[in-house]
Amino acid sequence: MQLLQRLRRNRLSPSIRSMIAETVLPRASIVVPIFIVEGSNQRIPIQSLPGVDRMSIDVAIEAISKFQDTGLRSACLFPVIEPTLRSLTASEAWNPHGLMATALRQIKQALPDMIIMADVALDPYTSHGHDGLADANGTILNDETVACLVKMALTQADSGVDFIAPSDMMDGRVIALRQALDENGFHHVGIVAYSAKYASALYGPFRDALDVRLGFGDKRSYQMNPANVREALLEAKLDEQEGADILLVKPALPYLDVIARLRAQTLKPIAAYHVSGEYAMVMAAHANGWLDAREVFAEMLLSIRRAGADLIFSYTPYAMYTARD
Numbered sequence: 001m002q003l004l005q006r007l008r009r010n011r012l013s014p015s016i017r018s019m020i021a022e023t024v025l026p027r028a029s030i031v032v033p034i035f036i037v038e039g040s041n042q043r044i045p046i047q048s049l050p051g052v053d054r055m056s057i058d059v060a061i062e063a064i065s066k067f068q069d070t071g072l073r074s075a076c077l078f079p080v081i082e083p084t085l086r087s088l089t090a091s092e093a094w095n096p097h098g099l100m101a102t103a104l105r106q107i108k109q110a111l112p113d114m115i116i117m118a119d120v121a122l123d124p125y126t127s128h129g130h131d132g133l134a135d136a137n138g139t140i141l142n143d144e145t146v147a148c149l150v151k152m153a154l155t156q157a158d159s160g161v162d163f164i165a166p167s168d169m170m171d172g173r174v175i176a177l178r179q180a181l182d183e184n185g186f187h188h189v190g191i192v193a194y195s196a197k198y199a200s201a202l203y204g205p206f207r208d209a210l211d212v213r214l215g216f217g218d219k220r221s222y223q224m225n226p227a228n229v230r231e232a233l234l235e236a237k238l239d240e241q242e243g244a245d246i247l248l249v250k251p252a253l254p255y256l257d258v259i260a261r262l263r264a265q266t267l268k269p270i271a272a273y274h275v276s277g278e279y280a281m282v283m284a285a286h287a288n289g290w291l292d293a294r295e296v297f298a299e300m301l302l303s304i305r306r307a308g309a310d311l312i313f314s315y316t317p318y319a320m321y322t323a324r325d
Contacts (some may be wrong), residue, residue, distance in 0.1 A: 023155035023306045025298070027071035031117065031271070031313045034060050035209050036103045037080045048221040049276055050283040053317040054080050057103050061110045067317055074115035076165060076313060077103055080210055081124045082138035090125035090133065096158065104159035117192060118156045120149055120166040120177070128215035129207075131168040131222065138216050146173045150180045157186040163245070178243030192271055193244035195230035196258055199223035200251050202277030207275070232258045233265055240268055242254045246311065251275040253300060256307040263273035263308025273303050283319065294320050 005213070010020055020118075035054045037044065042056035055063060062189060079100045085092045091182050092098055108116055121131045122145065128134060132145030145168065153164045164181075166173050174193050181189050199220045207213065224232060236247045247266060249259050250273035259272055286293035297316040304312050 023302055025302050025305050027131065028073040029305065029311055030072055030301070031074045031076050031311055032064075032067055032072055032317045032318060033078060033313060033315060034064065034075050035078050035080055036060055036099060038082065038099055046205065046209045048208045049315060049318075050279055050280070050287065052209070052279075052315055054209065057106050060103065061107055064107065064111055068111065068114055070150050070317070073113075073319060074117060074162075074311075075107075076119065077107075078119050078210060079124050079296040083211075086125055086127045088133070090122040090148055093122055093125040093148060094155040094301055096155050098155075101155055101159040103158060104161050107172060108160035108162075115162045116160070117163040117165050118161045120153050120156070120164045121168040122148060122152075123168075123212055125211050129212045130214065130217075132170060134216075140222055142170050142172070142222075145170050146176050149173050150176055153177050153189075154180060154184055154186070156248065157181055157184070157189045161189060163190040163192050165194065165248070167194040167197060169194060169224070169248075172242070174239045174244050175242035182257040191243065191246040192248055193236075193239040194250055194273075195236040195239045195244065195247045196255070196262070197223050197248075197250045198226050198255065200226065200254070200275065200277070202251050202254075202275050205276035205280045225252070229258050229261055233261060236262050236266065240266060244268070246271050248273060248313075249309075250313075251278060252304045252309070252312065253278055256300070259304070259307040259309050269310040270308055271311040271313060272307075272309040274300065274304060274312055274316065276315065279315040279319075286319075 011017055027312040037054045037056055039056045040058050043059050044054040046052050123129055123131045130140055134140055149166060156164055157249060174191060177191060239247060246269045248271040249255050252272040252274040262270055282293050284298050285291050297320055301312055
C-alpha cells in the first residue's frame with residue numbers, strides 16, 4: 001500500500017508513545033482520602049472499600065508519609081465520629097479538641113509539606129446523617145447549616161488545614177466561608193468547593209466508611225439531579241464568583257461531560273472525585289479475576305484528566321501505589 005500517512009508510526013514503542021502523549025497523570029494530581037478514627041494503633045478495614053482502612057491519627061500519619069514517598073502531595077481527611085457524639089445540632093463539628101481538629105494539628109506538625117484538606121459538611125456529626133440541620137418536618141435548613149459550616153471551617157483553619165472542602169451543597173456557603181476565613185486572618189486557607197455534587201447511587205461504600213446512615217428521606221433536595229449539566233455550570237460559576245479556589249465535580253466517570261463543559265467555562269483549577277462506588281466495582285471485578293485493577297484505574301484516572309480535571313480525589317493509591325512501591 002502506498003500510504004503517506006501511517007499513524008501507527010507514532011505508536012511503535014513506549015518511548016514514542018510517551019513522547020507524544022497528549023495527557024499525563026502526575027502523582028501530585030491525586031488527592032487521597034483518609035478516614036480518621038479515635039484511639040491509637042487502629043487500622044480497621046472497610047469491607048466495601050477493599051484495601052482502604054479507617055485509621056487512628058498515628059497510623060494515618062504513617063500512611064500519609066508513605067503516600068508522600070510515592071509522589072503524592074495531598075490528602076483529604078474525613079472523620080468517623082462516634083455515634084454518642086452525633087446530635088441534631090452537629091456541635092461536635094466545631095469542637096477545637098475533637099477528632100478532626102486534633103488530626104489536623106498532629107498531621108500538619110508531622111508532615112508540614114503535605115497539603116492537607118478537610119471535609120466541611122455536617123453528615124458525620126448529625127444524628128440523622130444529613131449534610132445539614134433539619135427541622136421537625138425533615139426539611140434541610142440552608143442558612144442555619146451555613147452558619148454551622150462557618151464555625152466548622154474556622155476550627156479547621158485554626159488547626160492548620162491548607163484547604164477546606166465544603167461538600168454540603170448548601171446555597172451561599174462559599175462566600176460565607178471565604179468572608180469568615182478572611183475576617184479571621186485565614187487568607188491563606190483555600191476552598192475546594194464541591195460545586196457539582198450529584199445525588200448519585202455510587203456513594204454507598206463511602207457512607208459505610210463513615211458509618212453514616214440516613215434517618216429519613218434522601219439528599220436530592222440539596223445534591224444535584226444527575227439529569228442536569230447547565231445547572232452544574234451555574235453552580236460552579238456562582239462558587240467561582242463567591243471565592244472558590246478549586247471547583248469540584250462528583251462523581252467523576254459518569255460526569256466526564258460535566259468536567260469537559262466546566263473546563264471550557266473556567267480558568268480555575270478543576271477537581272473531580274473518583275468516588276467509592278467507582279473504586280469498589282473495579283476492586284470486586286479484580287477479585288474475581290475479570291480485569292486488572294491497576295490497569296483499569298490507570299485508564300480511568302487518565303480519562304478524568306483528559307476530560308479536564310487538574311486534581312482527582314481517588315482511593316486508587318491504596319490499590320496502586322502502596323502495592324507497587
